[in-house]
Amino acid sequence: MKVILIKAIFVLMTLANYINDLLYRYDCVIVPNFGGFVTNKIGATVNTTTHTFYPPKKQLTFNAYLQHNDGLLANYIASSKNISFEEAITFINEEVAQWNEKLATTTITVDSVGSLSLNEAKQVVFEPNPSSNFLTESFGLAEVSTPSVERVKKVIVKSPPTFTEESNKTIPLYLKRAAAAAVFVGIVYVGWNGVQNEQQVLANQEDAVEKKIQSATFVIDKPLPTINLNVSKEARNFHIIAGAFKEVHNAENKLEELEEKGHEASIVGKNRLGLTQVAFASYATKDEARKALEIIKETVSEDAWLLAK
Known part of the structure; x- marks a missing residue:
């Protein structure tokens, strides 16, 4: 029994790793008959309470209605495991069945993507991993915290001592004027010195923030699998x-409808009759396209057909 349980957990993490890899390269990864993980790029943010700066990232959400198989996950698994497309589909279906079984009683973790659970209405609730950033442009950037900037307290200058009528009579006029001038100069000096001190504190704080940003490093406790990115764009004809x-x-309306359903749709130009053609998806090889066409005909539209350009 222990052997079977350990094997199930290992396979679950394997499927999760495939999803994790694809999220670095695509904005949407659909798990057939389960749901889709969708990303949305957001800019850098700052938490004014904790004084923490966060780099740009891909905000990750889960859409339970994106269950149609677009072939992306299956093709990647087939290529990685060196198996056929049909075997990859079988592999995914088996793992989705295990996911649904585990969700009935507990929370499951999808590698570094996040965790899934069921609410009281038996709906899937997704909680993304806050420490994961799938935006490759932000690789090497980490969150930076800075100390708060405190203002210099106001300087209270005591008023000069008062003189009685008797003392006024005994103190010469030039001494009174000299004392008043000294008090005035002292007030100006203290006020100016306070302004300089406040400016110096702000400058030191800015220097500290800049040094922390420059010395920030991206430490990876658990290295991710190697991703091979092709520089040249593969032609999809x-x-x-x-x-x-x-x-x-x-x-254009049809294109938007297909994209909302999770397809990598596109407009592929006009045919000889001048009609604008919209594609579910495009592929680099004829073999890939035929396999995907069979699935689309069975699950989406029997009228779909293959165009080679």
Whole structure:
């Protein structure tokens, strides 16, 4: 029994690692018959309470309605494990069944992506991992905390001593004027010195923040799997057509509809009749496109067909 349980956990983490890898390269990763992990790029932020600066990142959410298989996860698993597309689909379906079984009683963790659980309405609730940043542009940038800047307290200058009528009579006039001038100069000096001290404190705080930002490093406690990124863009000349439209705005509406459903849709130009063609997805090889076409015909549209350009 222990062996079976350990094996199940290992496979679960394996599927989670595939999802983790793809989120660095794509904005949406769909787990067929389960849901999709969707990212949205946000800029740098600052927490004014803790005085902490956070670098830009991909904000991660989960959409339980994105369950259609777009082929992205299956193709990546098939390529990584050196198995067929159909075997990859079987592998995903088995793991999704385990996920659903575990969710009925406990919370599951999807590698460094986050955790999934069920609420009282039996809906999947996703909690992203706050320490993960899938934005490759922010690689090497870490959050930076700075001390708060405190203002210099106001300097209270005591008023000069008062003189009685008797003392006024005995103190010469030039001494009175000299004493008043000395008091005035002292007030100006203390006030100016306080301003300089406040400016110096602010300058020191800014220098400390700059040094911390310059010396910030990105420490990885658990190294991620190596991702091979191709510099040259792979040509995708095989398109699975969803429809052809006479009016361009109808084609754009169809494109938006497919993108909302999780497809990597695109407009692939006009045909010889002048109709604007919209594709579910495009592929680099004919073999990939045929496999994806079979799935789309079975699950989405029987009218889909393959176009090679």
